[in-house]
Amino acid sequence: MKIHSLLINLANQGVKLSVDEGSLFIDAPKGVLTPELRESLAKYKTDLLSLLRQNSNINYQETALPTIVPAPEQRYQPFPLTDMQQAFWVGRSGVIELGNVANHGYYEIESDGLNIERLNWALQKLIARHDMLRAVVLPDGQQQVLEAVPGYQIAVLDLRKQTQDVVAAQIELIRERMSHQVLPTDQWPLFEIRATYLDGEKVRLHISYDLQIFDAWSLLILFEEWEQIYQNPEVELPLLELSFRDYVLAEKALQNTDLYKRAQNYWFARLDSFPPSPDLPLAKHPSEIKQQRCQRYSGRLEKADWQQLKHRATQAGLTPSGVLIAAFAEILTIWSKSPQFTINLALFNRLPLHPQVNNILGDLSSVTLLAVDNSASESFSDRSFRIQQQLWQDLEHRSVSGVAVMRELARRQRTAPSAMPVVFTSTLGFSSRFSSLGQDTSTFSHFGELVYGISQASQVWMDIQVWEEKGALTFTWDVLKELFPEGMIDDMFGAYCTLIAQLAVSEKPWVATTQQLVSRQNIADLKYYVFNQVLADCPTWVPGEVYCSGIDFHQTHANFIIHPRTGERLYPTGDIGRYLPDGNLELLGRVSHQIRLGKYNIQPEEIELTLQQHPAISSAVVTAIEQAQNKKYLVAYLVSAQKSAPTTEELSQFLQQKLPDYMLPSAFVFLDALPLLANGTVDRNTLPHPELCLDVDVPYVAPQTELEQTIAAIWQEVLQLESVGIHHKFFEIGGNSLLIIQVFQKLQQVLIYENKKSVSLVDLFKYSTVHSLAKYLINHQETPNLIHDRQQEQEMQSGKHRIKQRLKKSQMLNNN
Structure with a gap:
């Protein structure tokens, strides 16, 4: 060993x-x-x-954690959101792709003989005990615990003596309404609990909760204490001295420590080489999905096999979570266009700042970004151990959350905030942690059997969850199925289940590379294959390079390769293609046309086909040009189908609805006709080279109106800039999702509208220049009255003066 x-x-x-x-x-x-x-x-x-x-x-001083000093007298004062809460809050606002949904969980638990009146009484005791069951998020982006709330009543529906069809229809109606709820965050409560009476003294509980107020660990605490009070109404739970507000303020102080600064350096130094999210085949662009509905896939490994898998994992130097993460990464590698990608790992990161830190409700969760590189041909055992080593190294720097890392990445790339859309959540080990507290967490279903569950999250395509229940491994995939080609997720989930089962009972998959060569289509005596970068077969829908076997190489001058595992002679056709579910091979473009742009391999034919869907475009060719500093940009050459060509803005908006940002051309060039070679194909070498000014900053245009001047002054103060032009985009000049909240708060103070709030957070994301925001406010709301309070004006002028002095001092130091 x-x-x-x-x-x-x-x-x-x-x-x-x-x-x-x-x-x-x-x-x-x-x-x-x-x-x-x-x-x-x-x-x-x-x-x-x-x-x-x-x-x-x-050195203890370098790693010392902040000390919590409980402040009960401040208990009901507003306080900041955590990184995760802030990401959830912005995500649900609808200003980002796959937004307009809450980070939310829904469960149905069926029990025998449950006393709803006593259950409701026990719940009211918990609402009084735990602050975050009385919490709301204020419009300015802070949260607040309400001192008093109305008595909560569990709504009851009696379906006894009803037919099975009626019962099923009524439960489906409840499920449809509650399973994907988006509750207003500024209104209490951010949860809903219902009960349905069924025949045979059965009761179905419907539990909907918003992750804005507490995490999965908190859910365990809630169920544990709820059952304790229900079973023993006289029980006296320990008094909570610590509040979630106390914890959040102490955690914010962590940012001033050397520990945090070291973690920040660790993550930020890696940003430029961080791989993107898994490049999975999509049936539609995320922006085309108007109503998010996740579908759950559930799997289970029984106790004996699960124990065997944990034993084999230990022998390989892996934790139980480690082997499950690695197995999932293996599935992503097979279906992703690239074997290099990043996934989000959920962390339940309760820092030991107070003895009661494990007893409070709240969202104390975090995420860490796990970069995976499965491009090398190696055994599953070696690959898994390498992934786990990377994860352990990352966890040593967990004081900086993945949200903060993505925020910095967006700042560098001058884009709006986004998230890695594939999430892995493991609660393995929770049982042992809670057992040490005298609690049993063998199941969430303390009042019966869990019969249905689903989760959802903004900007998330797939959320994989693993946990141990009654000694067995349970795992679920909550997937935005509409986003992917038909049947693909079923295949992926089936492959994951098969791999987990094989890892438990056999040594073979531990030493294999899990790459298989499968023939899909034969044409006459020829066989066609679609391979990835390591010459492994691509699954249905996944594009790769097309190879052909069966050619008589003695009769041709074709170049060929010898497959490293089968020894078969293969001819690279030069095409990019993918197999469809019906077995047909679809050609997507040529390898020679493929464009490497930053971290992405782009097939220009995909952009060209999308452009040709626009009614005003008859033909299109996309290529890349190189500017100064070896930067590449996409350029689209177009032939209009109408006398008046569409505008650049119109085409950009059209493509934004169908393609990811990295596939959007930076310029559009209209031609009378595309230049052709003698064989009828486009002569890409003779396409005109446009004069682009992509590396030059947006020209400065000073604010003109009083409203533009006010908005610009606030931007200058928050972004610490000496000047801001009316056409500068907020996220391209140093803004991020935290700073935009500061702008929002200051605008709220300065702008007054009669009987309505001056501006919403959604407005700031949507209208991201001074000019567009001012124009929107003038055209769509009542003309603002600017506060001419002398003290506020003096404070703003003082802030601007400090910024200017600081900038001048910095310039003097640089010149010296």
């Missing part, structure tokens, strides 16, 4: 190690220290002592 496998084995069995005056101390549960384990500890004693000494030599 290697030392890393030993450490994982010890951790999984609850063994703790420490060092004192050169001696190794072992704290283990009864019966865990077998003779074999003692032998391994003795073998690696020197190495273990060295690791423990390294950890003990860390």
Whole structure:
């Protein structure tokens, strides 16, 4: 057993190690220290002592966490959102792609003989006990705990003595309304609980909750305490001294520590080389989806097989979560255009800032970005261990959340905030953590059996969740199925289930590369294959390079390759293609036309076909040109089908609804006709080279009106800029989703509208220049009255003066 496998084995069995005056101390549960384990500890004693000494030599002042000082007198004062809450709040606003939905969970639990009146009474006790069950999010982007709320009543529907058809229809109506709720965040409550009476003394509970107010850990606490109070109305739960507000303010102070700064340096230094999200085949562009509805896929590995899989994982040096993440990454590698991608991993990151930190409700979750590179041909065991090593290194820097990292990435790329749309959530290990608190978390269903569940999240395509229930592994995929080609998610999920099962019972998949060569289509004596970068077969819908076998190479001068695993002679056709579900091969373009733009491989034919869907375009060719500093930009050459050609703005808006941002051309050039070669194909070499000014900043145009001057002054103050032109875009001059909230708050203070709020957060995202925002406010709302309060004017002028002085000082230092 290697030392890393030993450490994982010890951790999984609850063994703790420490060092004192050169001696190794072992704290283990009864019966865990077998003779074999003692032998391994003795073998690696020197190495273990060295690791423990390294950890003990860390400077405490550099890693010291902020101390929470509970402030009960401030309990009902507004306080900031966490990074995750802020991302959720912006995400649901509808200003970003796949927004307009809440980060939300819905469960149905069926129980026998449940007393709803007593259950409701127990719930009211919990609402009084936990602040975040009385929380709302204010329009200015802060949250607040309400001191008093009306008594909550569980709504009841009696379906006893009804036919099965009526019962099914009524439950479906409830499910349709509650399963994807978007509750107003500034109105209490941000949850809904209903009960349905069924025959045979059965009760169906319907539980809808918004992740804006608490996370999955909090849900466990809620169910545990709810059952305790329900079963024993006289129980006295420990008084909570700590509030979620106390925790959030202390966590904000973490940003002033060296620990946070080191983590920030770690992540920001890697940003330029970070791979994008998995490049999966899509049936439609995300912006085309008007109403998000996730579909759940559920799987299970029974207790015996799950125990066997954990044992094999330990032997390979992997944690249970580690092997499941790696298996999922393997599936993504097969279906993604590129084996290099990034996924979001959910973290339940409750810092040990107070003894009661594990007892409060709230969204204390976070995410970390896991970069995966599966381009090398290696065994699943080696690949998985490498992924886990990367994850462990990332987790050492978890004080900076993935939200903050993506915010910085958006700032560098001068784009609006976005998220990695594939999420993996593991709650494995929660049972052991809660058991140490005297709680049993074998299931969420403390009041019966979980019969239905679904989750949703803004900007998320796939949310994979794994947990242990009654000793078995349970896993679900909540997928925005409409986004993907028909049958693709079924194939992916089936492949994941198969891989997990095989990893549990066989050694073979651990040493295999999991790459298979499958013939899809034969034409006469020829066989056609679609391969990825490592010459592995691409699944249905996934594009790759087309190869052909069966050619008589002695009769032709064709170049060929020898497949490294099958030994078959293959001819690279030079085409990019994919197989369709009916077995037909669809050609998408030529390899020689493929454009590498930053981190993306772009097939220009896909953009050309999309452009030709516009009624005013008869033909289109897309290519790339290189500007200064070796930057490439896409240019579309078009022939109009009408006398009056469409505008650049019209074409850009048309493409934005159908293609991702990285596939949008930077320029459109109209020609009378496309230049052709003798064989009738487009002569790309003779296309005119447009004069682009893409590297030059937007020309400065000073604010003209009083309203433009006011907006620009606020931008200058928040972004710490000396000047802002009316055509500068907020996210292209240093803005991000946090700073836009500061702009929102300041505009709220300065602009007054009669009987209505001056501006919404959605407006700021949608109208991202000073000119467009001012024009919108004038045209679509009542003409604003600017506050001419002397004190406020003095504060704004003072802020601008400080900024100018700071900039001048910086310029002097740079000149010296």
